[in-house]
Amino acid sequence: MSLLSLEKVVKTFGGLTAVNRVSFSVDAGDVVGLIGPNGAGKTTVFNLITGNYTPDSGEILFEGRSVKGKKPHKIVDMGIARTFQSIRLFQNMSVVENVLAGCHCRMKSGIFASMIRTPGQRREEKKALETAKEVLEFVDLWESAGLSASSLSYGKQRLLEIARALASRPRLIILDEPAGGMNDQETAELLHLIREISRKGITVLLIEHDMGLVMRACEKLVVIEYGTKIAEGRPEEVKNNPRVIEAYLGSDEEEDAC
Amino acid sequence: MNKNAFIISVLLAFFACFPVLFSNPYWIGVLNDIWLYAILGLSLNWIVGHTGLFNLGHAAYYAVGAYTAAILSTRYNIPILWLLPVAGAAAGLFALAVARPIIHLRGDYLAIVTIGVGEIVRIALENDIFGLTGGSNGIFGIPRPEIFDMRIRRPWQFYYLIGGFLLITIWFFYRLEQSRFGRALNYIKEDETAAEGSGINTAWYKLAAFVIGAVWAGMAGTLFAAKMTIISPGSFNFWESVLIFAIVILGGAGSIPGVILGAFLLVGLPEFFRNFADARMLFFGAAMVLMMIFRNKGLLPPLARKYAGVPRVKGGDA
Amino acid sequence: MDFFLQQLFNGLAVGGIYALVALGYTMVYGVMKLMNFAHGELFTMGAFLGLTLLGVFSFTEVLGPFGGIFVLILMVMGMVAIMGVLLERVAYRPLRNSPRLSAIVSALGASIFLQNAIMLMYGARFQVYPHGLLPNTPVSLFGVDIPLLRILLFLVSVFMMAGLYFFVQRTRIGTAIRAAAIDQDAARLMGINVDRVIQIVFIIGPALGAAAGVMVGIYYGQINFTMGWIFGLKAFTAAIIGGIGNIPGAMLGGLLLGVLETMGAAYISTAWKDAIAFGVLILILLVRPRGILGERVADKL
Incomplete structure (x- = not known):
């Protein structure tokens, strides 16, 4: 059984159909890329999975359970973590605190426990800090843990978002254009990181413009255009699909114009 | 050991001895007001400073607490200090009912609605709602509090009562601030969407922050009723809310020492300039504008939390 | 009926003022x-x-x-x-x-x-405008x-x-x-x-x-x-009711609030007049947070 499956998902804004009967599935352990020209509805699909939007119809199942109508934090709790296309860190807080945000949903201490600092609460805080250290070391940011998030470079901020997502102990991580704004060196490191995440047994769903990265990182690609799925399959199959080539040639011109 | 602990100890010792050293009831009375506003400020700080929710009607919850205590103590002769939790609960329940539907509103919208709630409460009190609040005259004859058969009536006695409650307040909010609860609120203040996307139940935490702040304001209301023995709607108008708000913002939103400093400056300082009493609000207004332009985190901004084992900060990062 | 019409015109006059002030907020x-x-x-x-x-x-x-x-x-x-x-x-x-x-x-x-x-x-005291600056003879309109x-x-x-x-x-x-x-x-x-x-x-x-x-x-x-404080709040309420940022909305909201408030004061209670205005505001924000003519703006993620 697949880890995540979308079945005929539809989302409209006003009169505009942003996502039109899209179905695909992500198997556990895979790295899957969701690609398509600008404005194709990729981010909308992500926001449907993470609960920021609710589908008008269709079904989204994660580990056999529906995520439809659940709030984003609940979906994080179920095991899906995400990053944002435009970096959304807690800029005035320290790097380690940003990561602790991800730990939050795995912690339980309530107001009373915090007030009198029960042994359980202290143990939990300590454990959260260990988790934070582990994921920060994983993305190689532990040395900067005490800095404020805003002082990091753009590429490192993207890594911090990934670390925050990993801290929630997800089984599926959704990365929205993680290579955006990165230079070649950083992109190469990102590819390595994605493989490392996958090696930990975490399934990855990726939106990305950098085709080089997508082709090398992903085992499976889903291509959407105008909110509709036009192709699905292994990278080399998709690459030679005439519809995909057509869609991308069109979009290349647009991108050049920008 | 460190400088801050030393400063805090000295200040604590000084204020603990203040009534003994200076038996001037006037200045003790001023300090009582400062303590009370510090408690109110800290309760609002939890909502405004930590969570970033614009509550400009905090006087409403203060009023609900004060009136609950006043009504129950005058009608049923319940000792007023027993009513601290009751009044807090009443204010909290009221806040829960009010905030639940409006808490999702953003910035200015929430500000205007909380102003509206504050006004509705004041108007309701003035119109003698349920025949309980005594209209614009308010309620008088509120019994003095008693502790171990000692009747609290002199300023110095209130000094230790209110000051003691302030210490509890500081301890309570400090512990919350340092916990995952406090962090969750700060995430919400920084970026609500990102907080929700990181797994934080933002709706619940915003509501919880609002209600806790209101509970504390309700308890402060009980102390106020006990101190004054007379309360009336005029004590809970919009300017009261603005004063508490200004204490938080000017002192340092999210910072306990900042809020206490704010209470000293905004409540205490005007006592030195009594000739300019009318111009007090004029200065507050100007100070708010200037502070936002030149130092928008307030006089004593919050310090970053410390975590054991996190590498020391060494300069900037490219 | 006469009473109702009287109140309606009264409400429209006050509402006009709210609308004028609301325009400043909304713009x-x-x-x-x-x-x-x-x-x-x-x-x-x-x-x-x-x-x-x-x-x-x-x-x-x-x-x-x-x-x-x-x-x-x-x-x-x-x-x-x-x-x-x-x-x-x-x-x-x-x-x-x-x-x-x-x-x-x-x-x-x-x-x-x-x-x-x-x-x-x-x-701090009330100041009085001169009397009779403009003629104020009653005009008969719709029988009142x-x-x-x-x-x-x-x-x-x-x-x-x-x-x-x-x-x-x-x-x-x-x-x-x-x-x-x-x-x-x-x-x-x-x-x-x-x-x-x-x-x-x-x-x-x-x-x-x-x-x-x-x-x-x-x-x-x-x-x-202090008049600007209460008029300002009402006008801002009017702007929100109409849909903030929306110019015709402010006009509509102002007139609507003026009429609602006057009717409330006339038929329910004068003492609760201001509370009624704020009650309307809270209701509108609950039912239609973007106001009557406001557009829904999706939050960009």
Whole structure:
């Protein structure tokens, strides 16, 4: 059984159909890329999975359970973590605190426990800090843990978002254009990181413009255009699909114009 | 050991001895007001400073607490200090009912609605709602509090009562601030969407922050009723809310020492300039504008939390 | 029925004032996404400046009642417009790139400052406008007698609102204002001078508010330094009801709130009048947070 499956998902804004009967599935352990020209509805699909939007119809199942109508934090709790296309860190807080945000949903201490600092609460805080250290070391940011998030470079901020997502102990991580704004060196490191995440047994769903990265990182690609799925399959199959080539040639011109 | 602990100890010792050293009831009375506003400020700080929710009607919850205590103590002769939790609960329940539907509103919208709630409460009190609040005259004859058969009536006695409650307040909010609860609120203040996307139940935490702040304001209301023995709607108008708000913002939103400093400056300082009493609000207004332009985190901004084992900060990062 | 019609006209007259003040809030909000708390105080300022000018110069005797009041209102509008521009320069412009919270606090501070400045200048007591500035004979309309002043008040508000509407819809500057309201950055890229647009908004809004202030002085006969606070809150409520940022919405919201509040006071209780207005606000925000004519804006993720 697949880890995540979308079945005929539809989302409209006003009169505009942003996502039109899209179905695909992500198997556990895979790295899957969701690609398509600008404005194709990729981010909308992500926001449907993470609960920021609710589908008008269709079904989204994660580990056999529906995520439809659940709030984003609940979906994080179920095991899906995400990053944002435009970096959304807690800029005035320290790097380690940003990561602790991800730990939050795995912690339980309530107001009373915090007030009198029960042994359980202290143990939990300590454990959260260990988790934070582990994921920060994983993305190689532990040395900067005490800095404020805003002082990091753009590429490192993207890594911090990934670390925050990993801290929630997800089984599926959704990365929205993680290579955006990165230079070649950083992109190469990102590819390595994605493989490392996958090696930990975490399934990855990726939106990305950098085709080089997508082709090398992903085992499976889903291509959407105008909110509709036009192709699905292994990278080399998709690459030679005439519809995909057509869609991308069109979009290349647009991108050049920008 | 460190400088801050030393400063805090000295200040604590000084204020603990203040009534003994200076038996001037006037200045003790001023300090009582400062303590009370510090408690109110800290309760609002939890909502405004930590969570970033614009509550400009905090006087409403203060009023609900004060009136609950006043009504129950005058009608049923319940000792007023027993009513601290009751009044807090009443204010909290009221806040829960009010905030639940409006808490999702953003910035200015929430500000205007909380102003509206504050006004509705004041108007309701003035119109003698349920025949309980005594209209614009308010309620008088509120019994003095008693502790171990000692009747609290002199300023110095209130000094230790209110000051003691302030210490509890500081301890309570400090512990919350340092916990995952406090962090969750700060995430919400920084970026609500990102907080929700990181797994934080933002709706619940915003509501919880609002209600806790209101509970504390309700308890402060009980102390106020006990101190004054007379309360009336005029004590809970919009300017009261603005004063508490200004204490938080000017002192340092999210910072306990900042809020206490704010209470000293905004409540205490005007006592030195009594000739300019009318111009007090004029200065507050100007100070708010200037502070936002030149130092928008307030006089004593919050310090970053410390975590054991996190590498020391060494300069900037490219 | 007569009573109802009386109240309806009364409500429309008050609503017209709310609408004029609401326009100032909604235009500033539209362009800057800022609640200009101090707008209510500019309205108060208009009322007090009108009173001062009337004391210096007897407009109505020299220029006739209508001409005199017309000139008076124009002068007050001009003076308050200057104050509006100053306010923006001092309290808002330095905070253009700051967090929104800072701007709101600054606006609140400016409001407190201005209100208390007015109090220190003019005193805390009610001030009385001269009687009989305008003829106030009853006019028979739909079978009920309506004071002429009330009708004038309403007509003047409608006239100003119509003027503003055409200005915003049909002129180049109006187009620039609308463009800046939709997307400041895009407008700037299209060569629109956004600073200038903001300045114009801070001329028009306060000017309309000031006119409303003078009209309130003439209509009610007495003014007080706190009047801008309650009128301002009501007007902002009206702007939200109509859909903030939306100019016809502010007009609609103002008239609606005026009528609802007057009816509430007449049929329920005068003592609860203000509470009714705020109750309506909370209800609207619960049912339709973007107001009646406001559009839904999706949060960009």
